[in-house]
Amino acid sequence: xxxxxxxxxxxxxxxxxxxxxxxxxxxxxxxxxxxxxxxxxxxxxxxxxxxxxxxxxxxxxxxxxxxxxxxxxxxxxxxxxxxxxxxxxxxxxxxxxxxxxxxxxxxxxxxxxxxxxxxxxxxxxxxxxxxxxxxxxxxxxxxxxxxxxxxxxxxxxxxxxxxxxxxxxxxxxxxxxxxxxxxxxxxxxxxxxxxxxxxxxxxxxxxxxxxxxxxxxxxxxxxxxxxxxxxxxxxxxxxxxxxxxxxxxxxxxxxxxxxxxxxxxxxxxxxxxxxxxxxxxxxxxxxxxxxxxxxxxxxxxxxxxxxxxxxxxxxxxxxxxxxxxxxxxxxxxxxxxxxxxxxxxxxxxxxxxxxxxxxxxxxxxxxxxxxxxxxxxxxxxxxxxxxxxxxxxxxxxxxxxxxx
Numbered sequence: 590x591x592x593x594x595x596x597x598x599x600x601x602x603x604x605x606x607x608x609x610x611x612x613x614x615x616x617x618x619x620x621x622x623x624x625x626x627x628x629x630x631x632x633x634x635x636x637x638x639x640x641x642x643x644x645x646x647x648x649x650x651x652x653x654x655x656x657x658x659x660x661x662x663x664x665x666x667x668x669x670x671x672x673x674x675x676x677x678x679x680x681x682x683x684x685x686x687x688x689x690x691x692x693x694x695x696x697x698x699x700x701x702x703x704x705x706x707x708x709x710x711x712x713x714x715x716x717x718x719x720x721x722x723x724x725x726x727x728x729x730x731x732x733x734x735x736x737x738x739x740x741x742x743x744x745x746x747x748x749x750x751x752x753x754x755x756x757x758x759x760x761x762x763x764x765x766x767x768x769x770x771x772x773x774x775x776x777x778x779x780x781x782x783x784x785x786x787x788x789x790x791x792x793x794x795x796x797x798x799x800x801x802x803x804x805x806x807x808x809x810x811x812x813x814x815x816x817x818x819x820x821x822x823x824x825x826x827x828x829x830x831x832x833x834x835x836x837x838x839x840x841x842x843x844x845x846x847x848x849x850x851x852x853x854x855x856x857x858x859x860x861x862x863x864x865x866x867x868x869x870x871x872x873x874x875x876x877x878x879x880x881x882x883x884x885x886x887x888x889x890x891x892x893x894x895x896x897x898x899x900x901x902x903x904x905x906x907x908x909x910x911x912x913x914x915x916x917x918x919x920x921x922x923x924x925x926x927x928x929x930x931x932x933x934x935x936x937x938x939x940x941x942x943x944x945x946x947x948x949x950x951x952x953x954x955x956x957x958x959x960x961x962x963x964x965x966x967x968x969x970x971x972x973x974x975x976x977x978x979x980x981x982x983x984x985x986x987x988x989x990x991x992x993x
Contacts, residue, residue, distance in 0.1 A: 622642045738879050746784040750825065
């Protein structure tokens with residue numbers, strides 16, 4: 590079969606599947622919700638994917654890929670608005686949309702406002718089909734968690750870059766540089782404290798895999814001590830919770846790292862002393878719960894919005910408890926302790942911002958009330974006893990649910 594014939598068959602099948610999905614969505618009695626995400630490929634081509642979620646007429650939860658679009662330009666709010674609106678219009682489901690979930694990026698927030706304006710103009714005389722960005726755009730909780738970690742790292746002056754340039758100097762040149770003619774890692778010399786520790790681990794991870802010789806030598810140390818091959822990880826700002834993953838792997842390979850650096854003279858500036866390893870363990874103990882919560886959200890295909898309030902409360906308690914322990918238990922230099930406290934406050938404040946934004950969005954509380962294993966008893970816990978507008982939380986959320 591020729592390439593043209595294969596392409597023609599794919600096009601025919603795609604059109605048939607799209608028409609079938611459109612008919613199913615048009616005939617479905619329930620409202621539809623969307624989740625969307627945009628990203629740019631390594632060759633700078635912008636894409637956007639949209640998934641539709643709904644309960645079908647047999648009361649089964651379904652999800653289908655609605656579109657995978659090549660955007661005409663960058664991920665601006667206007668481009669996203671035009672693309673989403675055109676896709677929904679092509680499926681004839683503009684009057685059936687309930688909620689849209691997306692990252693908490695500023696372009697998505699503006700897109701939601703633009704969509705609200707479009708819906709309100711189109712359905713000026715049909716208020717039941719209008720859409721409210723403030724209550725019906727759902728911030729991706731995993732993305733909020735990631736952003737809180739980024740805020741923490743920014744306050745520590747230890748935020749990862751978007752990417753790292755690979756070092757490819759020869760061993761001979763590295764030896765010459767180590768002899769004092771030029772420092773190989775000038776950035777590390779300008780850093781101190783936690784920022785310096787994290788930057789060292791990033792450079793070690795890069796150096797351990799940027800040449801065949803180095804990679805083989807490092808893996809020999811790993812296999813000798815652990816009995817299996819494992820690579821180090823490098824964090825990047827846009828990869829969710831990669832800093833926790835980098836620290837976890839580095840702490841696991843602490844022995845091989847130390848032995849390998851001793852073997853490589855050109856890497857002596859990356860030597861980690863006991864204090865720096867203790868700092869790495871401290872930062873990992875702060876970030877680990879964030880990573881665990883995010884993985885709980887993104888590694889399952891089932892509905893998990895009912896977990897949101899519990900995750901927020903768990904992370905609030907973790908940050909508050911760590912601040913108390915920091916004052917009493919941890920042996921950290923006073924200037925670095927203050928830096929940690931500022932970082933913990935920054936993470937707490939960002940979480941609190943989106944936690945407060947969730948209150949008007951009855952989707953979160955409705956998901957809890959409708960979950961048969963939780964229901965209203967969730968709001969009878971110690972943290973829910975304070976009244977909201979002089980109405981108990983459970984009663985307030987039940988009233989909201991009746992109005993949906």
